Amino acid sequence: MATLKTRDHIVEAADQLFYSQGYTHTSFSNIASAVNISRGNFYYYFKTKDEILDAVIKLRLADTGAQLAQWESADGHAADRIRSFINILIANRTKIKQYGCPVGTLSTELAKLNHASQDQANALFTLFRAWLRRQFTLLGHKTDADELAMHLLSRSQGVATLANAFNDEEFIRHEVRHMCAWLESLTKKTPLTESSAHHV
Amino acid sequence: MATLKTRDHIVEAADQLFYSQGYTHTSFSNIASAVNISRGNFYYYFKTKDEILDAVIKLRLADTGAQLAQWESADGHAADRIRSFINILIANRTKIKQYGCPVGTLSTELAKLNHASQDQANALFTLFRAWLRRQFTLLGHKTDADELAMHLLSRSQGVATLANAFNDEEFIRHEVRHMCAWLESLTKKTPLTESSAHHV
DNA sequence: GTCTATACCTGGATAGAC
């Protein structure tokens, strides 16, 4: 449908602009001109800027959820899935160097604005956290799965922030190797037989 | 001097507001009313908003530099100084939970704005980086001192970001213990394995 | 559904009285 198409274009353009310029700094004019529609037409789809933000976050939640579900349904060891997570830093290195992590920077910005959609944006973090927690549980870490999930999430956030500040790709690669070695050390402590025993 | 006093008050108020609300979201009116002066008077001291940002960054650079110099001139081993750095997360936990890290969030915001003062803001990171590098060198890590400095800086950035998103103080404390253990493993001359150093 | 026109406000910035 043509209706859905324009709306989707708006959300997609807003998504990119919120990431590259930040939510506050992005104006309706910016989005409108990116989609090649007039500002007036804009309000046919969204009545306020907050509504667009809401739609953008919902889109990101859906996309992220789909990606994680795909990794989870694929064959392979939990450690491989965690490695897929770590490698996001490599796959998205160019944009991360320019704009940081889309999840972290939005969360940080909305926190300072004390924005109503703050919690919804943080649900993106929760999505990753719960997914990682499941993978670590599968690795046999029953009691500390959440701590490990938060630790890895935290590491990747720090890498994104500094890679952005210093525009340093080699730093990303170095830290990714570091994180993979850390993951390796975790799996060595819990051999396959043991983690299989913990498997539900 | 009365002149310096008002100017200093402006910079101080701007410093706090830029931290708690972000640079973009903070208006002249916000700062003026915080200092209890009129907006007009404002321009006697600063001609543009960029000039205020510049002054704020200079203030932060001076304050941070003084703090690091003090730690460096004090008696004690390099490891103790690095622990002082790590413990910033504990000391500032309340504000970090609310607003994140002042260095990281400003750097992130200015990157998205593509602001002219970006590099100057990142000099704050460089200040910490160089200081940490010196401490790690003193610990005997001649070749990888910079990697270790970046690693620790990165870890603390990640902790600040997630502590802010989840408003989680226990997470800060847990990760601080984690970092101290990691530091401890570095100071040992022959750690059991490389990977064990990265795990609690 | 899409446009133009426009109202309204806030923010940055200036002029000039005191």
Next chain:
DNA sequence: GTCTATCCAGGTATAGAC
């Protein structure tokens, strides 16, 4: 050094023609 008054640009948001 501090104020009030004011200008202008840009942003959000609405009304209504097509």
